[in-house]
Amino acid sequence: MSLPPSFLNQRLPLADLLDLRSFAEVCHSFSELYRVGLKVFDEEGNRLVDVKVGNADFCGYLWSKPAGRARCMETVGRVKSERLAEEARPVTFACFSGCRYVVQPILYEGDCLGRVVFGPFVPEEERELPEALLGHADLDPRRAASYQSKIRRVPMGTAGKILKHFMDLVDVLVFTGHKNLIAAKLHIEAVRESYRELSEKNQKLAESYSALKELDRLKSSFLATMSHELRTPLTSVIGYSEMMLEGLGGPLTAEQREYLGIIMEKGENLLQLITSILDISKIEAGRVRLVLSEVDVCQLMRDAVATLLPLARKRGLKVSCEPVQLPRIHADRDKLRQCLVNLCSNAVKFTPAGGSVVVRGEALGGERLAIHVTDSGIGISEEHLAKVFEVFFQVDGSTTREYGGAGLGLAIVKSYVEAHGGEVQVRSAPGAGSTFTVVLPIRSAAAGPLVTPVPSAAAAGGVR
Amino acid sequence: MVLFNSDSREIAVKVVYYGPALSGKTTNLQSLFQKIDPCVRGRLMTLDTKDDRTLFFDMMPVFFRTRSGVKVKLKLYTVPGQVMHESTRRIVLQGSDAVAFVADSRRSEAASTLAYWNDMLKNLEANGLDWRSLPIVVQMNKRDLPDARGDGELDDLRSVIQPPVLPAVAIRGEGVVETLYAVLQRCYRSLDRAFSLDERLQIPEREFLGQIFSHVDLRGTHLPAEGAAGR
Numbered sequence: 001m002s003l004p005p006s007f008l009n010q011r012l013p014l015a016d017l018l019d020l021r022s023f024a025e026v027c028h029s030f031s032e033l034y035r036v037g038l039k040v041f042d043e044e045g046n047r048l049v050d051v052k053v054g055n056a057d058f059c060g061y062l063w064s065k066p067a068g069r070a071r072c073m074e075t076v077g078r079v080k081s082e083r084l085a086e087e088a089r090p091v092t093f094a095c096f097s098g099c100r101y102v103v104q105p106i107l108y109e110g111d112c113l114g115r116v117v118f119g120p121f122v123p124e125e126e127r128e129l130p131e132a133l134l135g136h137a138d139l140d141p142r143r144a145a146s147y148q149s150k151i152r153r154v155p156m157g158t159a160g161k162i163l164k165h166f167m168d169l170v171d172v173l174v175f176t177g178h179k180n181l182i183a184a185k186l187h188i189e190a191v192r193e194s195y196r197e198l199s200e201k202n203q204k205l206a207e208s209y210s211a212l213k214e215l216d217r218l219k220s221s222f223l224a225t226m227s228h229e230l231r232t233p234l235t236s237v238i239g240y241s242e243m244m245l246e247g248l249g250g251p252l253t254a255e256q257r258e259y260l261g262i263i264m265e266k267g268e269n270l271l272q273l274i275t276s277i278l279d280i281s282k283i284e285a286g287r288v289r290l291v292l293s294e295v296d297v298c299q300l301m302r303d304a305v306a307t308l309l310p311l312a313r314k315r316g317l318k319v320s321c322e323p324v325q326l327p328r329i330h331a332d333r334d335k336l337r338q339c340l341v342n343l344c345s346n347a348v349k350f351t352p353a354g355g356s357v358v359v360r361g362e363a364l365g366g367e368r369l370a371i372h373v374t375d376s377g378i379g380i381s382e383e384h385l386a387k388v389f390e391v392f393f394q395v396d397g398s399t400t401r402e403y404g405g406a407g408l409g410l411a412i413v414k415s416y417v418e419a420h421g422g423e424v425q426v427r428s429a430p431g432a433g434s435t436f437t438v439v440l441p442i443r444s445a446a447a448g449p450l451v452t453p454v455p456s457a458a459a460a461g462g463v464r
Numbered sequence: 465m466v467l468f469n470s471d472s473r474e475i476a477v478k479v480v481y482y483g484p485a486l487s488g489k490t491t492n493l494q495s496l497f498q499k500i501d502p503c504v505r506g507r508l509m510t511l512d513t514k515d516d517r518t519l520f521f522d523m524m525p526v527f528f529r530t531r532s533g534v535k536v537k538l539k540l541y542t543v544p545g546q547v548m549h550e551s552t553r554r555i556v557l558q559g560s561d562a563v564a565f566v567a568d569s570r571r572s573e574a575a576s577t578l579a580y581w582n583d584m585l586k587n588l589e590a591n592g593l594d595w596r597s598l599p600i601v602v603q604m605n606k607r608d609l610p611d612a613r614g615d616g617e618l619d620d621l622r623s624v625i626q627p628p629v630l631p632a633v634a635i636r637g638e639g640v641v642e643t644l645y646a647v648l649q650r651c652y653r654s655l656d657r658a659f660s661l662d663e664r665l666q667i668p669e670r671e672f673l674g675q676i677f678s679h680v681d682l683r684g685t686h687l688p689a690e691g692a693a694g695r
C-alpha cells in the first residue's frame with residue numbers, strides 16, 4: 001500500500017496559485033488608475049500579464065531604428081531576467097531612453113515565484129530626453145519629445161510606493177488563491193484516496209472469496225471420495241452380521257443375537273448417513289442425473305410409511321397414510337422415495353411420544369400433485385424456517401443435541417424435487433407441528449443433469 | 465525532507481501536528497503565529513469551511529537562509545481531526561519529517577487519544593514512514609482543565625512511551641514553543657543523520673534552531689537563550 005504523491009508536497013507555479021483571468025483584470029484597472037504599464041512574470045520568465053499604457057508611440061518610434069531596437073531589447077531583457085535579491089523591495093532599472101522601470105520579486109512562503117515590472121514611466125526628476133538620445137542622427141528630437149510626453153511622469157519615491165501597494169495586493173491574491181487551491185485539491189485527493197483504499201479492500205475480499213469457493217469445492221470432492229471409501233467396508237460389516245444372524249456361521253446364543261442386531265441397526269444408520277453425504281456431494285458437484293420412469297406415487301407413499309413404521313411404533317407415534325386417487329407420474333422412482341423417506345423420518349424424529357404423523361396425497365390442477373407430510377411435533381420457529389433446506393443446517397446445531405442426523409435430509413429433498421421441476425414448501429410454528437409439502441409436475445420435463453445449487457450454511461452466512 | 469537540486473541549495477522540511485479533533489492543534493499554530501517574528505514566517509492558513517466538506521486544516525510556513533547560504537523552508541501542518549477525514553490525514557502525513565502529537569490530557573479523552581495514536585501509526589506506515597525512527601513528540605494539552613492528568617501521571621506516561629512528553633496549555637501559549645523546539649531538535653538530528661546537514665550543507669544544529677528561535681518570543685519558557693545564540 002502506498003499513496004500517490006500529494007500536491008501538498010509540490011512546489012506550485014504562480015499561474016496555479018492565481019486565477020489568471022481575474023488577476024489580469026485587477027492589473028488592468030490598477031494600470032489604468034496610475035496610467036503606467038504593468039507586467040507580471042513567473043519564475044521561469046513566462047509573461048502572465050502585460051498591460052501597456054501610454055508608451056506605445058514612443059517605444060515604437062525608437063524600435064523602428066536599428067540601434068534603438070537593440071538597446072530596447074537589452075533593457076527589456078534585464079528587466080525581465082536580471083537576478084534580483086530575494087527581498088521585498090523595489091529595484092529600479094533605467095532605460096537608455098530616459099524611462100524607468102521599478103521591479104520587485106513576488107515572494108511567497110520564502111520562495112520567489114516571479115516578479116512584477118512597473119513601467120515604463122518618466123521620472124518626474126528627469127523630464128528631459130537624455131543627451132545621448134538627442135544626439136542620435138536619425139532621430140527627430142521634436143517627434144521623440146512629443147511621443148515621450150504621452151508617458152506618465154512619476155516622482156521616483158511615488159513609483160516605489162505604488163509598486164509596494166500593488167505587491168501587497170498580489171500577496172493577498174496569491175494567498176487566497178493558494179488557500180482555494182488547497183481546499184479544492186485536498187478534497188479531490190481525499191476522495192481519490194478513500195476510493196483507492198476501498199478498492200484495495202475489495203480486492204482482498206474478492207481474493208478471500210475465491211479462496212473460500214475453492215475450499216468449498218475441495219470439501220465436496222473430499223466428502224464424495226470419503227463416503228464412497230467408507231461405504232464399501234461398511235456394507236461388508238452389515239452383510240457379515242446378517243449372515244451370522246441367519247446362522248451361517250453356526251448357532252448363536254440369545255445374547256449374541258441381540259448384539260448382532262444392534263451392530264446391524266447401527267450399521268444401517270451409518271450407511272444411511274454416508275449415503276446422504278455422498279448424495280449431497282454429488283448434487284453439489286452437479287453429478288446427479290434423473291432416471292425417469294412411470295411411478296405410482298401412492299405406492300411410494302405406502303413404502304415410505306412402511307419403512308418408518310417400526311421406528312414410529314417404538315416411539316409411540318400414530319402413523320397414517322391417505323394416498324387418495326393420484327395419477328401415475330413421470331419421475332425418478334428411487335430419488336422420490338428417498339425424498340419421502342427423508343420427510344417421514346424427520347416427522348418421526350421431531351415428534352414426541354403420543355404424537356401423530358400423516359402422509360397425504362392431493363391432486364392439484366395444472367397437471368400437478370402434492371404430497372403433504374404432517375406431524376404434531378416440536379415445529380420450527382419463523383427465523384429458522386428459511387434455513388432448514390440449507391446443507392448442514394440444523395435448528396439445534398450443538399454437538400450435544402437431542403436429535404441425530406447430519407442436516408442433509410432436507411437439502412437433498414429440495415434438490416431432487418426441484419430437479420423434477422417441482423418445489424418443496426413448509427408450514428410450521430414452534431410447538432404446533434410441521435407440514436412439509438412436495439409439489440410435483442405429473443410429467444417431469446427435466447431429465448438433464450441436476451445443477452440446482454444447494455447453498456451450504458457456512459457459505460450462506462459468509463461472503464455472498 | 466526534500467532537497468531541491470543541490471546547487472540551488474534549498475531544503476523543505478515538513479512537520480505535522482497530529483491528534484484528535486479539538487485537542488488544540490490549531491490553537492498551537494495560532495499561538496506560534498503570534499510568537500514568531502513575521503520576518504521568518506508567512507501567514508497562517510486556516511481552512512475551516514463550514515460547508516458540507518467541513519475540512520479543518522492549517523498550515524504555516526517558516527523560512528530562513530543559513531549562513532552557508534542554504535534556504536530552509538519549514539512547513540507546519542495540522543491534520544483534520546474529524547473521524548471522517550481519515551484519508552486527508554493520511555495525505556497530510558505524506559513525506560513528513562517529524563510529528564507533534566497533540567493530545568487532550570483530560571482523563572475522559574484517554575480512549576480517543578489512544579485511538580488516534582494508533583490511527584497515526586497506521587497512517588505513517590501507509591506512507592512508508594517508520595514510526596520507530598520518525599521524530600515524534602507528544603504534547604499533553606489542556607492541562608488547565610480540572611480533569612487533566614497530573615504531573616505524576618505524565619511521568620508514568622514518560623516511563624512507558626519512547627517519545628518525549630510535554631505539558632501544555634496551548635490556549636495560554638504555554639508549552640507551545642517548547643513543543644516546537646523539542647520536535648525541531650529531534651527533526652534536525654534525524655535529518656542530519658540522513659542528509660549530513662552539518663557536514664555537507666554546513667548547517668549545525670545550533671544554527672538551525674537558532675535561526676528560528678532567535679525570532680521567537682521565548683518569554684515564559686525555560687528554553688535557553690541558545691535560541692538567540694544562533695543569530
Ligand SMILES: Nc1nc2c(ncn2[C@@H]2O[C@H](COP(=O)(O)OP(=O)(O)O)[C@@H](O)[C@H]2O)c(=O)[nH]1
Binds near residue numbers: 489
Ligand atoms: N481549556 C483549554 N482549552 C483549549 C486549550 N487548547 C485549545 N483549547 C480549546 O479547544 C478547542 C479546540 O481547539 P483547536 O485548536 O481548534 O483544536 P483542533 O481541532 O485540534 O485544531 C478550542 O475551543 C480551543 O480554544 C487548552 O490548553 N486549554
Ligand SMILES: Nc1ncnc2c1ncn2[C@@H]1O[C@H](COP(=O)(O)OP(=O)(O)O)[C@@H](O)[C@H]1O
Binds near residue numbers: 342350375378408410
Ligand atoms: N418435521 C420437522 N419438525 C421440526 N423440525 C424439523 C422437521 N424437519 C426438519 N426439521 C429441522 O430441520 C433441520 C434439517 O433437517 P434435515 O435436513 O432433515 O437434517 P437432519 O434431519 O439430519 O437434522 C433439522 O435438524 C430440524 O432442526
Ligand SMILES: [Mg+2]
Binds near residue numbers: 345405410
Ligand atoms: Mg433429516
Ligand SMILES: [Mg+2]
Binds near residue numbers: 490542
Ligand atoms: Mg483545527
